[in-house]
Amino acid sequence: MKDIYNVPQGELIEKTALELKKIPSIKPPAWAEFVKTGTHKERPPSRSDWWYVRTAAILRTTHKLGPIGVSKLRAKYGGKKNRGVKPEKFYNGSGKIIRTILQQLEEAELVKKAEKGVHKGRIIAPKGISILDKVAAQISGKKPQAMPKKPAEAKEKKPAEAEKKPKDVKEKPKQEKPIAQKTEKVEKKPEIKKQDKTEQSQEIKKPAEEKPAEAKAENKVEKKKDEPKKEQPKEKVPTAAELAKKAKK
Numbered sequence: 001m002k003d004i005y006n007v008p009q010g011e012l013i014e015k016t017a018l019e020l021k022k023i024p025s026i027k028p029p030a031w032a033e034f035v036k037t038g039t040h041k042e043r044p045p046s047r048s049d050w051w052y053v054r055t056a057a058i059l060r061t062t063h064k065l066g067p068i069g070v071s072k073l074r075a076k077y078g079g080k081k082n083r084g085v086k087p088e089k090f091y092n093g094s095g096k097i098i099r100t101i102l103q104q105l106e107e108a109e110l111v112k113k114a115e116k117g118v119h120k121g122r123i124i125a126p127k128g129i130s131i132l133d134k135v136a137a138q139i140s141g142k143k144p145q146a147m148p149k150k151p152a153e154a155k156e157k158k159p160a161e162a163e164k165k166p167k168d169v170k171e172k173p174k175q176e177k178p179i180a181q182k183t184e185k186v187e188k189k190p191e192i193k194k195q196d197k198t199e200q201s202q203e204i205k206k207p208a209e210e211k212p213a214e215a216k217a218e219n220k221v222e223k224k225k226d227e228p229k230k231e232q233p234k235e236k237v238p239t240a241a242e243l244a245k246k247a248k249k
Contacts, residue, residue, distance in 0.1 A: 003136040004063070015135045016056035017049065025108045026055055029100065038093040040081035055101050059110060059128055066123035067114045073098045 004012065020026050028051035036044050037054070047053065054077075061076065062068055077093035102122055105111045110128035113121070124132075238246075 003140055004060075004132050007136050007139040009060070011139055012132070012135055013053060013056045013060060015138065016059065016132060017052040019131055019135060020052050020055055020059075021049075023108050026052070026104045028052075035097070036094070037097060038078055038091060040079040040091040040093075042082070051101075054097065055105065058098065058101050059105060059124065060132065062105075062111050062122050063124040063129065063132060066111075067116050067119045067121035068123075069121035070095055070098050070102070072121075 032051050034044060036042075037050075058073065061073065065072070074092035074095050077098065078091055079093075080088040081091050082088060102111065105128070106113070106122065108127075110125055110131070111122040112125045114123040116123075
């Protein structure tokens with residue numbers, strides 16, 4: 001099955017079409033000479049064997065995307081229609097052609113109906129897979145590998161276990177490491193830390209206790225500067241009336 005995807009897909013479809021010509025149930029109907037493959041096409045196909053090519057392409061698509069139905073295949077084989085001055089628009093492919101091809105493939109036992117969860121449609125049958133494998137092997141130059149059959153015989157019992165360890169051999173007891181050394185180390189650590197902390201606290205306290213006299217004097221000067229100055233009472237200015245009274249006296 002892996003060889004199907006490792007060969008040129010165009011060549012795979014062309015050679016599969018030659019193999020489908022050998023099957024009597026697959027043949028183009030009488031109207032295949034005049035019909036278009038969709039409304040987006042302007043003319044019918046130019047090839048005389050286009051029916052087998054389209055059948056081979058649908059067989060490959062069913063193998064790749066199955067289960068798949070007519071509506072999804074119409075979208076796959078649709079295209080844009082040239083509408084002149086107006087912008088192009090997508091149209092689905094012909095449903096009659098696809099439906100007839102699927103019926104012929106189902107009659108030839110190359111596909112079958114199936115359901116997978118929500119999806120319904122056709123999937124490829126074992127006979128169809130064998131045709132694609134055969135063609136892919138011809139292109140790649142390898143012989144097609146047959147599917148291995150499961151043996152009907154019961155599974156062989158597992159071989160006996162390797163030589164068991166003798167029971168007489170006793171495992172060596174694990175040596176217990178001395179715990180006394182660890183405890184001594186753990187006890188020494190907090191003592192060193194406490195001594196360091198006490199020394200630091202004494203060093204910090206000493207400069208705080210012994211303040212020089214100069215520092216005390218500076219603090220007093222700063223306090224005096226910070227105190228607000230007392231406002232002196234302003235002298236009253238005599239008015240003109242008061243001056244006139246004084247002159248009369």
